[in-house]
Amino acid sequence: MMRRILANAGWLLGGKGVNAALSLVYLAIATRALGLAEFGQFTLVVALAQALTGIASFQTWLFVVRWGNSAAQDPVQDRKTGTRDVIGFATALDLASMALGTLAAGALALSALHWVGLSADLGWPTFLFCAVSMLAIRSTPTGILRLHDRYARAAGAETAIPVIRAIGAGLAALFMPTIIGFLLAWAAAELAAAAACWAAAARFGRPQLSAISLTRLPRQEAGVWRFVLSTNFSSSTGVAGRQVLLLMVGAFGGATMAGIYRVAAQLGLAILKLGQAVLQAIFPDLVRAGPQDHVLAGRIARVAAVTALASIALAVAGGEVLIAAVAGPEFSAAYVPMIILAAASAIELVGASWDALLVARRRAGLVLALRAVPMAAALALVPWAISVAGASGAAAASLLASTLAVGGLFFFARLVTRPARPVAE
Template sequence: MKRLFSNIGWLLGGRGFNAVMSLVYLYLATHTLGLEQFGYFALIVALGQAITGFANFQTWQFIVRWGANGEGDEPARDSENLREATGFAIALDMLSIALGTALAAIVTFTAHLWLPLPADLLWLTFGYCVVSLAAIRATPTGLLRLHFKFATATAAEAVQPAIRTAGAALAVVFMPSVMGFILAWAASEVAVAIALWVAAGRTQRIDLSALSFRRIPEKHPEAWSFVWSTNMSGSLNIAGKQVIILLVGTFGGAALAGGFRVAAQLGQALVSLAQTVSKAIFPELVHAKENALTMARRMANIAVVAGVIAVLVALFGGRWALAAIAEDDFSAFYWAMVILSIAGAVELVGASLESLLVSAGRAGTAFAVRAVPTVLALVLLDAAIDWNGAKGAAFAVLGSSSLAVLGFYVAILNMQEIRITLGSEDETGEPATPPSLP
């Protein structure tokens, strides 16, 4: 737990820096572009991140899962298993770039049929998608997490908000348009990818001769099942954020998409915190299997308290934040921001529960639990927007998050089966009785 909280501390420090920088570039973008132009910008970014999320395999989880030796507190270092896991991950990254580029071409050049994007922005959109795909960085991130180099990873990831903020400032002066801000975002993606690969290369020698789609699956028959389950779970997380923004633009127009993006960025800061908790706890759950259940329970308890505090902050400080950061046109999205903050609090509670399922080899269960409410939210989004605009869309997100976390909780109630998977037994040799969850 001590190392876990230390790792979370480093990640939160990085998130804190990112949050401060994001407020700066959000202020610059909204005041420079206005509601509708910012909506175009939000749609382009959401489309690029959605395509990258769908095409990207969660290779950092593969490295942590198969690169660890599973013995003691320290991960495997320079082992053949880690070498092959890294080669498998890089091969999957290359596949992601190829498939994602094809998907980007199809989606971008049919976007005029379903997205309120001007024709002169389509090539810019495609270019941003390709850059985002080329900057996939899950593999170096996984190597740093396997070695518990969270401080190093945090320093490398800080490059992104720093470049993004500097680029936004330059855009205000030299190119105050959607293109200027998209170029700043693209530059930040490339810069952070380079920083992470350099940091990972200094931590672990990367042997490109180990690239293979066969070696890891030959050793671990469940490998491809884990690959597709984690990829689909990651895709669902993207659907819950970026695809929602795209569909808000489809059903409500660019201005509504822009306002919803601001509300989501301010209100769902806790989702980023949930991802931080998940990223920090997953390597610990893999390495310390006998304490995994207790660790997840403690983190869920802490998350409940943190979630309540954050929602209260959004409720009482959200109106001021919208007025200070965005223009007056964005003040109508206050209640959407509050609802999304509640959804973020729910996700924060569920982060450790979902990680527990994945670390126990139940990535398929985690995917199924996440899939049903996410699809339901997407199906009902049009009706939700017709009912209450941005607030209706926010309620759809809240409903999806609540059902997913409830599903994680129900799945973990069958803790005896998970204890067997984790290999934990009591003194009699029988599977240990699980402690109660909050």
């Protein structure tokens, strides 16, 4: 089992590694082509789209893995029929998210001109970019690939994003060095990744029109909606920790500060991609592991702790040089927030296995509470933190939320896996 997890994580980390390397390329191109002020505006548009996508969409890949495995192990239910209904329900959720999210994009783009401080000429581009981001949701095909342990194919499909962003950024810098040019490149990357992911998943399971329903599976299985809503809200708090916080930096500190924070986040949160890869690789095996899942989660957490400490040391030692090389000297103010966000990412990396463990044990609602409460407190502190310490204050609020959330995950993971004491006679 451990060998399979490491192999799956290897494929995911390989994709994340390509993403991280190419992200430095397109970050360097965008910051130098747009400059500090326009890069801040571009950053806010992308953050709006990512916040909308993260909040409006469901983590259907978790559902496909969780209920797809249940269907496979059910001796009464036909496996093919059960999996078909699971994929149909997940697809229906994605379609509903696309429709509602696109409608919400209009109101969001219009209001953002006032509270985030976007230029008036960015209204329509912001709406269109948000709508494209919603149409590019690919959680269900990702779940199909992970259900069948096809991590290599999933990683290959996701690689389309950094590759096309890097190529598109180069073309934009040469022929259309404006915010619109870079938004076109980012939109093309999202659509290409969605198409590649669905094409890869089609060999192992595709939605059948007759099975696409929001009601059929919930009538057959108890707890479906509770699981789906809990994982969605839990994911939304993660989005709030990154994109909504970035939007608040723009709202209270201006587009220039948002650009500085974005560079710090791009570099400092790179380790969080490792945490996401660990969670995605370990979750299917935690579902299958049964009573021994806590042993597996403990091993992963110990490996993650060593990786996290090394990553923080690397950020402290080489952060200034990296910022100057990638974004240029005008972004030097991103160094301190980058270190703070690297520490927050390191804490999240350690907590990834406990998060996956609790979700696998059907404690998704508990995970939601453990993440939502600290994040709400951190967001409430952001205006004051920015007034005191600028971008570093916003990063500190993110660090506080991660510390409290992961501390809670550790406590309750130990609690739910503790063997019951025998009752004295």
